[in-house]
Amino acid sequence: MKIRIRFRKYSLMKYIGHLDILRYFQKSMRRAGIDISYSGGFSPHQIMSFAAPLGVGLTSDGEYLDIQVESTDSSKESIKKLNDVMVEGMEITSYRKLSDNEKNAMSVVACADYHVFTKSEEKLKLADLLEAKKSYYDESDEILVTKQTKKSEKVMDLKSLVYGFDIFESEGKIYYYVKLSTGSTDNVKPELFLTAFFKHMGLEFDETDYQIHRLDVYCRIEDKFVSLSETGEEIE
Amino acid sequence: MKKLALGDDILLTVDKPARYIGNEINMVVKDKEHVAIRFVMCFPDVYEIGMSHLGIQILYDMMNKREDVYCERVYSPWTDLHKIMKERNIPLFALESQDPIKDFDFLGITLQYEMCYTNILQVLDLSGIPMLAKDRKDHDTIVIGGGPCATNPEPIADFFDMFYIGEGEISYDALFELTKEWKEKGYSRDEFLMKAANIPGIYVPKFYHPSYDENGIISEFTHDEGVPATVKRQVYSNLSEAPYPSKPLVPFIKATQDRVVLEIQRGCIRGCRFCQAGMIYRPNREKDVEVLKKNAYEMLMSSGHEEITLSSLSSSDYSHLEELVNFLIDNFKDKGVNISLPSLRIDAFSLDVMSKVQDIKKSSVTFAPEAGSQRMRNVINKGLTEEVILKGAGLAFEGGWNKVKLYFMLGLPTETKEDMEAIAVLANEIAKEYYAIVPKEKRQGKCQITISTSFFVPKPFTPFQWEKMYTPSHYLDCAKTVNDAVNAQLNKKSIKYNWHHADVTVLEGVFARGDRRLSQVLLNAYNSGCLFDSWTETFDMQKWVKAFEDANLTMEEYTLRERSEDEILPWDFIDCGVTKAFLLRERKNAYAETVTPNCRQQCSGCGSASYKGGVCFENKN
Numbered sequence: 001m002k003i004r005i006r007f008r009k010y011s012l013m014k015y016i017g018h019l020d021i022l023r024y025f026q027k028s029m030r031r032a033g034i035d036i037s038y039s040g041g042f043s044p045h046q047i048m049s050f051a052a053p054l055g056v057g058l059t060s061d062g063e064y065l066d067i068q069v070e071s072t073d074s075s076k077e078s079i080k081k082l083n084d085v086m087v088e089g090m091e092i093t094s095y096r097k098l099s100d101n102e103k104n105a106m107s108v109v110a111c112a113d114y115h116v117f118t119k120s121e122e123k124l125k126l127a128d129l130l131e132a133k134k135s136y137y138d139e140s141d142e143i144l145v146t147k148q149t150k151k152s153e154k155v156m157d158l159k160s161l162v163y164g165f166d167i168f169e170s171e172g173k174i175y176y177y178v179k180l181s182t183g184s185t186d187n188v189k190p191e192l193f194l195t196a197f198f199k200h201m202g203l204e205f206d207e208t209d210y211q212i213h214r215l216d217v218y219c220r221i222e223d224k225f226v227s228l229s230e231t232g233e234e235i236e
Numbered sequence: 237m238k239k240l241a242l243g244d245d246i247l248l249t250v251d252k253p254a255r256y257i258g259n260e261i262n263m264v265v266k267d268k269e270h271v272a273i274r275f276v277m278c279f280p281d282v283y284e285i286g287m288s289h290l291g292i293q294i295l296y297d298m299m300n301k302r303e304d305v306y307c308e309r310v311y312s313p314w315t316d317l318h319k320i321m322k323e324r325n326i327p328l329f330a331l332e333s334q335d336p337i338k339d340f341d342f343l344g345i346t347l348q349y350e351m352c353y354t355n356i357l358q359v360l361d362l363s364g365i366p367m368l369a370k371d372r373k374d375h376d377t378i379v380i381g382g383g384p385c386a387t388n389p390e391p392i393a394d395f396f397d398m399f400y401i402g403e404g405e406i407s408y409d410a411l412f413e414l415t416k417e418w419k420e421k422g423y424s425r426d427e428f429l430m431k432a433a434n435i436p437g438i439y440v441p442k443f444y445h446p447s448y449d450e451n452g453i454i455s456e457f458t459h460d461e462g463v464p465a466t467v468k469r470q471v472y473s474n475l476s477e478a479p480y481p482s483k484p485l486v487p488f489i490k491a492t493q494d495r496v497v498l499e500i501q502r503g504c505i506r507g508c509r510f511c512q513a514g515m516i517y518r519p520n521r522e523k524d525v526e527v528l529k530k531n532a533y534e535m536l537m538s539s540g541h542e543e544i545t546l547s548s549l550s551s552s553d554y555s556h557l558e559e560l561v562n563f564l565i566d567n568f569k570d571k572g573v574n575i576s577l578p579s580l581r582i583d584a585f586s587l588d589v590m591s592k593v594q595d596i597k598k599s600s601v602t603f604a605p606e607a608g609s610q611r612m613r614n615v616i617n618k619g620l621t622e623e624v625i626l627k628g629a630g631l632a633f634e635g636g637w638n639k640v641k642l643y644f645m646l647g648l649p650t651e652t653k654e655d656m657e658a659i660a661v662l663a664n665e666i667a668k669e670y671y672a673i674v675p676k677e678k679r680q681g682k683c684q685i686t687i688s689t690s691f692f693v694p695k696p697f698t699p700f701q702w703e704k705m706y707t708p709s710h711y712l713d714c715a716k717t718v719n720d721a722v723n724a725q726l727n728k729k730s731i732k733y734n735w736h737h738a739d740v741t742v743l744e745g746v747f748a749r750g751d752r753r754l755s756q757v758l759l760n761a762y763n764s765g766c767l768f769d770s771w772t773e774t775f776d777m778q779k780w781v782k783a784f785e786d787a788n789l790t791m792e793e794y795t796l797r798e799r800s801e802d803e804i805l806p807w808d809f810i811d812c813g814v815t816k817a818f819l820l821r822e823r824k825n826a827y828a829e830t831v832t833p834n835c836r837q838q839c840s841g842c843g844s845a846s847y848k849g850g851v852c853f854e855n856k857n
């Protein structure tokens with residue numbers, strides 16, 4: 001049986017990288033007594049895969065992993081069992097059964113959205129930013145950025161890969177909302193997009209000064225983006 | 237969110253920030269306002285090494301079981317963070333509360349190997365605690381050392397207020413009660429230290445005074461009035477009742493030991509003459525197998541680890557090994573838990589178990605004959621014969637293994653060229669065995685025999701504590717002798733030879749049997765930038781050479797000199813159970829190439845029966 005788990009990663013856990021999160025969950029499954037399936041062989045491993053790895057330093061309200069289980073309790077009980085063994089900064093928010101022919105999370109991911117805000121005092125003005133956004137995004141046909149890979153540089157047009165961009169103010173802090181293409185092809189990281197936006201304004205986007213917070217991850221169903229939390233069904 | 241001592245600007249730029257944030261599974265959280273004593277336990281090496289250490293987990297659990305004590309942890313910041321902390325003057329902090337180390341009542345430092353000594357100075361320096369104990373004032377943190385190297389604490393005596401000699405399970409309660417009394421009654425630091433020096437196992441170096449003659453040999457070792465002349469190493473006699481952590485800490489990043497460690501016994505019945513652990517952990521004490529089953533179950537459940545390993549000096553000597561191993565396999569194997577079994581003698585039983593728990597094609601069988609010739613093995617009292625090794629290897633080859641690892645030491649007392657060459661000959665014999673046993677059509681290529689040698693370092697409280705060591709060039713000659721001998725073997729293509737560098741061996745030898753004069757060398761070394769000396773990428777011999785010169789000492793006076801049997805050794809004030817008379821007897825036996833029977837065959841009256849437990853009293857009512 002396939003299960004999709006949604007979790008939050010915040011606070012101190014943002015310093016823990018993706019591979020260590022994987023190890024963390026392997027041990028958590030055991031501690032919580034989840035009846036997870038194992039592969040065969042001499043060093044059996046749990047059948048588990050993640051939707052879209054989150055970089056070190058980022059927090060998230062919508063992370064996903066799929067597991068395969070031999071048997072399971074209800075969604076409610078399983079969430080409780082898992083949350084009882086979590087550390088500060090990790091919280092399980094959903095546990096749903098997928099149909100057997102459902103593709104795994106990693107292969108269906110289409111986009112993810114984020115809030116980005118400064119960790120220090122706000123220095124920028126909302127009006128200026130909205131003005132810049134107009135010329136950079138709203139009224140422009142293309143957004144060219146150079147993407148640096150290990151071997152080469154490549155110029156990319158982000159326009160068709162950015163599905164949403166908004167800037168707003170809340171309690172004296174400016175928030176950038178971005179919804180970006182995510183997955184094995186056409187993966188756009190929020191820092192890439194914002195670096196280009198800041199450059200457009202003649203500013204520098206200092207990554208360590210900004211908190212990037214992922215809101216959710218989506219798949220595409222019949223031309224609409226649907227949150228992965230809506231896939232599968234509750235187990236009563 | 238818990239406030240961290242370091243900000244994102246630092247944590248997101250250093251390697252592995254998880255080393256510095258705490259928050260691990262099973263971390264103990266207490267309200268620091270509601271405890272009487274704050275203790276921080278330090279392993280002076282990088283987090284991944286320190287977190288793998290069983291002793292700290294035991295003490296962490298034991299101390300935190302007391303409501304009035306909060307025990308936290310600290311490890312050596314890696315060189316990247318070290319630099320930042322020095323530049324920006326950031327004080328070293330404990331992982332749990334993230335509070336500065338300076339705020340703690342005790343800083344406990346575990347001393348596992350000599351090459352971590354500069355890291356001790358790093359921890360003191362970054363914490364802002366005066367490095368020399370004599371410069372500390374009433375309110376300063378008490379620095380206490382413990383662990384195997386505390387059996388000769390003299391080279392680092394100047395940096396510590398006290399040492400705890402022996403197994404921590406015993407005297408910490410007494411120390412904590414005294415600490416509370418100290419706080420209530422407002423004793424001065426010296427009054428407190430004087431009272432502490434009277435707790436069994438506590439050594440306060442400032443009350444003991446060595447003097448040296450013109451050759452640097454101890455001429456006198458006196459002590460102040462009111463402290464005992466000898467400090468008795470503390471040993472927990474009924475290990476089954478000793479506290480054991482049912483909820484081990486589980487780090488986020490992969491530690492060296494990423495598994496449940498189940499200590500099945502302490503000590504060893506064998507008495508190899510080079511082995512300090514085999515002497516100082518006497519008597520051999522087994523844990524009740526039912527207790528172990530319970531411990532294993534609890535620890536696997538509470539940690540979620542996917543592997544469990546048995547810890548002991550010689551697992552095959554544990555009386556209920558078969559029962560325990562079968563229990564682990566039956567209960568955990570199909571739950572995806574790996575079972576790892578180090579230090580097993582290779583025989584039909586262990587091969588059968590190994591074939592159940594590992595992939596034969598990928599794994600290897602390991603032998604530690606420690607010396608190549610039977611003569612040399614008799615000298616070191618390693619009761620492993622060529623016949624037994626060839627038989628074990630033969631069984632392994634029949635079972636499908638084709639990789640063999642062999643461990644040896646070079647630079648042993650009385651060693652000759654023939655003894656060294658015998659290492660290669662033994663490896664060749666094993667290869668011959670493979671080609672004789674396994675028919676051509678069944679071979680998966682060649683057999684692979686890997687020889688590793690390390691250089692012998694004489695340690696305190698062993699029969700070899702008086703022996704001389706050699707120069708680095710002599711050690712390299714030894715390695716060359718073995719290498720040439722390997723190349724002269726018929727099956728040389730099946731044999732691979734690895735050897736260690738000699739510089740670290742020499743330094744280790746200096747500090748293992750050193751005296752208090754070495755404190756200055758350590759200070760010089762640290763101040764000139766020596767740190768993480770057990771790491772090849774950071775070790776710098778040139779700086780060490782200079783550190784000795786500047787202290788007007790030489791490495792050679794510590795390494796190349798054979799101690800005379802009536803000389804006062806720096807660690808003579810410690811009573812480790814084994815008596816000097818026994819060690820001297822064993823030394824004579826070594827030179828006579830006479831094997832001493834193990835504790836189960838026949839008691840040799842080593843002195844450890846004074847601890848009233850373990851093997852000395854087995855089968856006796």
Ligand code: SF4
Pocket residue numbers: 518519520834835836838839840841842843844845851852
């Ligand atoms: S007293 Fe005898 S039995 Fe006990 S540890 Fe010593 S040699 Fe072994």
